[in-house]
Amino acid sequence: MVAHRPGAWFEETLDSLATQDYPRLGLMVVDSAGDADLAGRVKATIPRATVLDASDTTGFGAAADAVLDTEAESAFLLICHDDVALAPDAVRIMVTESLRSNAGIIGPKLVEWDRPDRLQHVGLDVDRFGVAADVIEPAELDQEQYDHVADFSAVPTACMLVRADLFTQLGGFDPSISFRVDDVDFCWRAMLAGSRVMVSPDARVRHIEDLIARTGIDDVRRTRARHQLRTVLITASLPSLLLTIPLQVLLTTGEAALAVAAGSFGQVREVFGAYGWNLRRFGEILRRRRALRQDRHLRFVDVKQTQQRGSVRISAFIRGQIGRNRRGIGAASREIAASVRTGTARVSWLVALGVVVFILFGSRSLITDGVPAIGGFSAFPAHAGDMLSQWWNGWRDRDLGSPGTVPSGVALLAVASWLLGGSLGLVRTLWVIGPLFVGLAGVWRMLRPTGSRRAQTAGLLAFIVVPLPWAALGAGSLAAIYAYAAAPWVIDGLLRSEGIGPHAPVGDAPASMIRPALIAGVALGLAALFEPTVVVILPIVAVGFLLGGLVSAHPAGVGRLVVATSLVGFVVAVLSLPLVLDLLFSAPTWAIIADGRSGAASSLDLSRILRFAVGPSDPGPLIWLIGIPMALPLLIGRSWRFDLAVKAWMVCLTGWAVALLSAAGVFPFGLPDAAVLVAAPAAAVVALMGLAVASAEHDLRTARFGWRHMMAPLAVVAVSLGALPTIGLLQTGRWGLGPGDFERSLPLVPPAANGSYRILWIGAPQFLPVSGRPLVANMAWAATLDGLPTLADRFLPADEGSAREIETTMARALDGGTSRLGRDLGGLGIRYVVMIERLQPAPFSSVDDAVEIPPALVEAFSSQLDLARVEGTNSSIRVFVNTDWTSVRSALVPGFDKGIATLTDLETHLLPGSTGVLAGTGSAISGPVPDGTEVLVLQTPDSHWQLSIDGNRAAHRPALGWATAFSPDRGGNGSLTYSTPLWRRLALLTQVVILLGLLVASTRSLLVKRSV
Amino acid sequence: MRTIRSLTILFISGTLVLAALFDRSRGAAAVLPAVAASSVSFAAPGGSTWFCPGGSGDNGPARVGVEVVNAGSASVEVGITAMGSKPSSDPVTDTIAIGAGGRTVVPLETMIPDDPWVGAVLETGNPDVIVDQIFDGPTGTDRSPCITRTAESWVVPYGATRIESDGEQMVLLLLNPFPDDAVVDIDFDADVGLDSLSGVVAPANRVTAVDITNEVTVAARVSAIIDVVSGRLAVSRIQTYNSEVARGLSVEAASPGGSPVIYLPNVELADGRTDVLSITNPSDDEIAQVDVEIVAETDVPLDPIELTIHPRRTVTVRLPDEPRLAGLDKFTLVVRSLSGVPVAASLDSLVAPDGDAVVGAAAETGADVASKDWLVPIEATDTGRADVVVVNPSVDAVARVGFSVIGPGGTTRISTVELGPTRRTSVTASELGGSQAVVRIVASSPVVVGIEAAGLTSRSMSLGIRTGPAVPFSEVP
Known part of the structure; x- marks a missing residue:
């Protein structure tokens, strides 16, 4: 018996052993805790008992193995915990059965200590993953229904009779398995050694089973995950492992997804941590595998046949067995476990699972075929390292180049790629679809204060019924996806910060504003790391809440709301530190938020705004029906349900109003895509649908039967019908997004041929492959270097560098002031002009969804004598090639710019013949430079750029009125490098530290026990 | 509670209704004004x-x-x-x-x-x-x-x-x-x-x-x-x-495309002279109903010539054969497409040797825009003549038209005339100070300017060169 500071029951345990009718029973108590009183307590009941000190061991198995070091001789060992009470005939029955059945291990029927009529364990079913589950139902009444001897995959270590020779042969328990799964490991090894594992139900043993309360350590999930994987790695055959491990990873991922949905991020860490734990012990695992091979008498396949088919974990989950008797474990897991025991919660989890499956199924083609590089779904570089270096080097190639930092989301994606084994494709898919799951978790959390699991479940369903995410996916609007995912977190954070209604603290505890604001800020800040424009949802939500408080005549919490909004904004700013510093050091620009929009009126109308029809696919009129559940909490809600509903409605009205006014061209400045502006209203709609359920639960009970009661089923029908358009989108498996992008449609010459060049992109802001700058009406422009832009090019730098040169040049062409635009653009390194009229090339996009380039704009470019239209391109684009282009870095005769003071001088003074040199992108570019030439670098002048020829630094001077010419003494191997300012790198490092700190802090906050 | 609920619902409903009304009344999406494919040459501010x-x-x-x-x-x-x-x-x-x-x-x-x-x-x-x-x-x-x-x-x-x-x-x-x-x-x-x-x-x-x-x-x-x-x-x-x-x-x-309204400033009926008006409908499928209005320097009202032009077809009108034009000397024609279908128009003038006028051929593409600023280079021999014609296309605005001559010594103001709505006037080269002058015409409202010159043995006519912004006739006040 392994004893660990046993409680008051211990004497009863000892008594049960002392009163056994088996005649030759000796007791050896292994003290695993160094309990000074233990020996006395044992001797007091059984004077002949031996007490071994094994306080230097950790875990049950290692302590039990202490018996191997003794000279005790016996045919059988009864190994048991110190919290069991055996029926007087238990040992005898087990020994008899062992002899009769030739079993190596015999287990008894374990019943609950206090309620012996309730079964606790009667043998364990174990699947290929080492996961054990009882054959009985939780707290099942013992009606002798299991009273027949049977073989099992394992029996609990609480009490097991083991043949002593077998125990010795196997070397006892695995000492590295401290607690849990030691029974499975031991029984599997015994079976491989040729022994049967059986249960003799006639032997009854009462069992307390309260390890956590005694150790004070909540490590059930962690230890189980680790030890199950260890057991599989040691006992399974190699071919079996090839299948088992991938399946195990799949299951783990699913479990992690569920955990994320429940906000239980610790669980994610624990289940994935099992892999690292076993990897660190890989040598030891190999040794045990080799040792096991020597003892093996049965084939793996024979043992496998005794294993449960499928996944015990899944079937147990469905049966509701997981989570029994977990007093004292962490809050999140306890909540999950407790919830699953109820029917409502089980439905909730099934719905959550269904919603996840819905998203995955609806995105199946995007997952399998990849997300096309269109709109906001920028292409990734070929290597994750490129992304990291683009983030680290502090120079932006886009437009005409400028110092600036790529948003750190790019670096996070690079790290994620490494964590996922370098699979950039998978990371890219997760980058697009992953936020939806974060949004789901946000919805779950947002509706948790309602105290209604049904409301939370309704919220999950509403999350996929609202057309916005699918419209955003179909429109290639990554910003809208991130905004929609972040909005529930922001709404939740601000509501909790207000601390009123269901968000009020329980008892006398002061309401904490910091924690919810921190979590909301981290959520929004993380989204902003990938799409800076998402920050607009914060003021929309805050203004909506302010209005809601006023309209519902409950302005309490307004002060806290203002402070919390500022806090969230501060956290977002801190998380975006390098960008904020860039904005401070350069002229503040609104362009980063406007995303290429000038504030001009667009064709988006109110109907589309209200229906979230902001993408190519129109959800149709059925979506109006979701207005019914939205109205429900307003009509029937009372108390905080009504107040919250008013606030949610005000958020809707605020967001819709901003989108409508923006579409009407009322604002003198540009705002982000309408899909981003309506993200907060979309999340508020989700909240309203959850509140509708909460209102139905709370407020219909007390209302007299009448029209209100008719509203609830009406709302259900309305939502069901309203969901039909979304369900219809499932058909393609890609939410209406075609599979093609412009990579193969653009006839771009590789830069290696003639040197680096720029591409001038013109089109509607939502169609450009990068964030643009306003050009005319609803058109934007952007310039990128060498071929299709990648993610790092997507974001507008705070410092616009010399970008105005392009705007000025284009303005002259639009005014009819030049017919030699190509020469001017050539002086800016622009080789191609690409006009995009659709999100995707034909036939993957419809003409109906095209935004035509204004004829005047086409006319202005078509009229240029040095721009040749590339014929035969896809109908969605117009491509002009500049016949007078100059490479971004070119070698020219010294004094090449004589008489050329400004760009416009190029119209009458052509640059002499140039040769493209130093092709490439980034902050370190090298290549041969011809002798007797100057190197013209067509990018924003910056003193941190230096050209060295064979190690000798070249002098530089201004050229063409905006660029830089380097004048090396002679030719040779040139190296053009950018020295990143130290402060910028310090800012990046600071941001990383802050990011990690805030992540840890907010994760802890999420896991702290809630008062609600 | 009931009051607040009612007020809230009223507020939300009212806001949505207001939004709908606003949406209905708001203007169309901003578009970049199309650059008219004008038949009038243009000296742009930044050079052309x-x-x-x-x-x-x-x-x-x-x-x-x-x-x-x-x-x-x-x-x-x-x-x-x-x-x-x-x-x-x-x-x-x-x-x-x-x-x-x-x-x-x-x-x-x-x-x-x-x-x-x-x-x-x-x-x-x-x-x-x-x-x-x-x-x-x-x-x-x-x-x-x-x-x-x-x-x-x-x-x-x-x-x-x-x-x-x-x-x-x-x-x-x-x-x-x-x-x-x-x-x-x-x-x-x-x-x-x-x-x-x-x-x-x-x-x-x-x-x-x-x-x-x-x-x-x-x-x-x-x-x-x-x-x-x-x-x-x-x-x-x-x-x-x-x-x-x-x-x-x-x-x-040639005319780049077409226009719903076209002005032909230099039309004249004289012995031996045959002016032919040609109007082409370049549309693929739309019939153009066209009125040809006559803008003379007299107050005599004249009925327009009504024409129907089928898609991709051309109608020519020999002006001497039009009875309603009898008695007119110099005038301007306005081609107006009543159905809005753009058309192109030109005037070809041929003077036979048996008349009093200078022999020769001349042709003029119709003007599809007006402007306030024009330049007209006069090239007439000492024995010939040149007329600068100015037409006010406005139906109610009086155009104050100033004539200046640009020479090596600078710009010299010659005269200013007031031109009533839908009226034309012509000024001879001699009045403008010479046969080799460059005339700048600046008007208070958009006008159309043409020039017709005749030498001893040949003739020419053309539109002036616009130096100010183009004003489509539909936007002329």
């Missing part, structure tokens, strides 16, 4: 590129030169690129300098010798530079402003090809100043029937001459609609008459 489709080389029917006029007070440099028609004729580029108020004629045959057809592109960053093409051939002389824009569609409303019987020859000149070849389809509507020419290649940086005389033979009237399938072009027409009853040379720029 002048496309001169050109004419023939030495010994051709219309030997061409370009006259560069510097209406400014400082000398300017103009880049000229001459282009020939032969594959071996590579473009030749040169830069010419012109002093303040000066004029320079560059015979293109000197830049591209031994080429039957030559054209040019002139580039300048100076808004005071204007460029005319001047022609000299066996049948007469002519001049017309070079075109300041290229287009993908052109219309030539009138021409004649009875070369054997009446010595009529019609040649289209296609100037492709771009680096890529252009391909054009041409549809003809002639009194002898319909015809077409497909897949005509206009090589890059070349002039392509299409002799319609060989394509649509023996036509007393032929119009051409030129659709540029690939690329863009500048197009003009050369028409020669060489018979006992008619002799002359006229060159006119």
Whole structure:
């Protein structure tokens, strides 16, 4: 018996052993805790008992193995915990059965200590993953229904009779398995050694089973995950492992997804941590595998046949067995476990699972075929390292180049790629679809204060019924996806910060504003790391809440709301530190938020705004029906349900109003895509649908039967019908997004041929492959270097560098002031002009969804004598090639710019013949430079750029009125490098530290026990 | 609670209703105003590129030169690129300098010798530079402003090809100043029937001459609609008459597309003179209902000439045959498409030797925009005459029109006239101070300006050159 500071029951345990009718029973108590009183307590009941000190061991198995070091001789060992009470005939029955059945291990029927009529364990079913589950139902009444001897995959270590020779042969328990799964490991090894594992139900043993309360350590999930994987790695055959491990990873991922949905991020860490734990012990695992091979008498396949088919974990989950008797474990897991025991919660989890499956199924083609590089779904570089270096080097190639930092989301994606084994494709898919799951978790959390699991479940369903995410996916609007995912977190954070209604603290505890604001800020800040424009949802939500408080005549919490909004904004700013510093050091620009929009009126109308029809696919009129559940909490809600509903409605009205006014061209400045502006209203709609359920639960009970009661089923029908358009989108498996992008449609010459060049992109802001700058009406422009832009090019730098040169040049062409635009653009390194009229090339996009380039704009470019239209391109684009282009870095005769003071001088003074040199992108570019030439670098002048020829630094001077010419003494191997300012790198490092700190802090906050 | 609930619902409903009303009343999406494919040449503030489709080389029917006029007070440099028609004729580029108020004629045959057809592109960053093409051939002389824009569609409303019987020859000149070849389809509507020419290649940086005389033979009237399938072009027409009853040379720029309203300022009825109005409907499928209004210098109200023009068809009106015009001397025609279908119009004038007027041919493309600022280079011999015609297209605004003459010494204000709504006036070159003057016309409201000049043996007429913003007639107050 392994004893660990046993409680008051211990004497009863000892008594049960002392009163056994088996005649030759000796007791050896292994003290695993160094309990000074233990020996006395044992001797007091059984004077002949031996007490071994094994306080230097950790875990049950290692302590039990202490018996191997003794000279005790016996045919059988009864190994048991110190919290069991055996029926007087238990040992005898087990020994008899062992002899009769030739079993190596015999287990008894374990019943609950206090309620012996309730079964606790009667043998364990174990699947290929080492996961054990009882054959009985939780707290099942013992009606002798299991009273027949049977073989099992394992029996609990609480009490097991083991043949002593077998125990010795196997070397006892695995000492590295401290607690849990030691029974499975031991029984599997015994079976491989040729022994049967059986249960003799006639032997009854009462069992307390309260390890956590005694150790004070909540490590059930962690230890189980680790030890199950260890057991599989040691006992399974190699071919079996090839299948088992991938399946195990799949299951783990699913479990992690569920955990994320429940906000239980610790669980994610624990289940994935099992892999690292076993990897660190890989040598030891190999040794045990080799040792096991020597003892093996049965084939793996024979043992496998005794294993449960499928996944015990899944079937147990469905049966509701997981989570029994977990007093004292962490809050999140306890909540999950407790919830699953109820029917409502089980439905909730099934719905959550269904919603996840819905998203995955609806995105199946995007997952399998990849997300096309269109709109906001920028292409990734070929290597994750490129992304990291683009983030680290502090120079932006886009437009005409400028110092600036790529948003750190790019670096996070690079790290994620490494964590996922370098699979950039998978990371890219997760980058697009992953936020939806974060949004789901946000919805779950947002509706948790309602105290209604049904409301939370309704919220999950509403999350996929609202057309916005699918419209955003179909429109290639990554910003809208991130905004929609972040909005529930922001709404939740601000509501909790207000601390009123269901968000009020329980008892006398002061309401904490910091924690919810921190979590909301981290959520929004993380989204902003990938799409800076998402920050607009914060003021929309805050203004909506302010209005809601006023309209519902409950302005309490307004002060806290203002402070919390500022806090969230501060956290977002801190998380975006390098960008904020860039904005401070350069002229503040609104362009980063406007995303290429000038504030001009667009064709988006109110109907589309209200229906979230902001993408190519129109959800149709059925979506109006979701207005019914939205109205429900307003009509029937009372108390905080009504107040919250008013606030949610005000958020809707605020967001819709901003989108409508923006579409009407009322604002003198540009705002982000309408899909981003309506993200907060979309999340508020989700909240309203959850509140509708909460209102139905709370407020219909007390209302007299009448029209209100008719509203609830009406709302259900309305939502069901309203969901039909979304369900219809499932058909393609890609939410209406075609599979093609412009990579193969653009006839771009590789830069290696003639040197680096720029591409001038013109089109509607939502169609450009990068964030643009306003050009005319609803058109934007952007310039990128060498071929299709990648993610790092997507974001507008705070410092616009010399970008105005392009705007000025284009303005002259639009005014009819030049017919030699190509020469001017050539002086800016622009080789191609690409006009995009659709999100995707034909036939993957419809003409109906095209935004035509204004004829005047086409006319202005078509009229240029040095721009040749590339014929035969896809109908969605117009491509002009500049016949007078100059490479971004070119070698020219010294004094090449004589008489050329400004760009416009190029119209009458052509640059002499140039040769493209130093092709490439980034902050370190090298290549041969011809002798007797100057190197013209067509990018924003910056003193941190230096050209060295064979190690000798070249002098530089201004050229063409905006660029830089380097004048090396002679030719040779040139190296053009950018020295990143130290402060910028310090800012990046600071941001990383802050990011990690805030992540840890907010994760802890999420896991702290809630008062609600 | 009930009150708050009701008020809240009212507030939300009211806001949504207001939003709907706002949405209904708000304007359309912002669009970049389309640049009118105007038939009027334009000297832009930042300088223009002048496309001169050109004419023939030495010994051709219309030997061409370009006259560069510097209406400014400082000398300017103009880049000229001459282009020939032969594959071996590579473009030749040169830069010419012109002093303040000066004029320079560059015979293109000197830049591209031994080429039957030559054209040019002139580039300048100076808004005071204007460029005319001047022609000299066996049948007469002519001049017309070079075109300041290229287009993908052109219309030539009138021409004649009875070369054997009446010595009529019609040649289209296609100037492709771009680096890529252009391909054009041409549809003809002639009194002898319909015809077409497909897949005509206009090589890059070349002039392509299409002799319609060989394509649509023996036509007393032929119009051409030129659709540029690939690329863009500048197009003009050369028409020669060489018979006992008619002799002359006229060159006119083609019309880029069409317009719902077109002004033809220089119309005259005189003995021996035959003015022919030609209106083409370039639409593929829309019928144009057109009224031709008469703007005379008298107060006599005249009924418009009502025309129906089918898609891709042309209607010609011999003005001397119109009884309602009897008694009129000089007037202006306004072609107004009542159905809004854009049409193109031109006026071809031919003076027979048996009359009192100066013999010769002239042609004028109709103006599709008005403007407040114009430049008109006058080129008349001492023995000839030149009339500058100004028309006020406004129906209710009085235009105060100032005439100034630009010379080497600067600008001299000559006169100011007030022009009533829908009225025209003409000023002779002599009143404007000379036969070689460059006249600047500045009006208080948009006007249309044309010029007709007659020498001893030939005549010409054309529109002025716009230097101010274009104002579509629909926007004229």
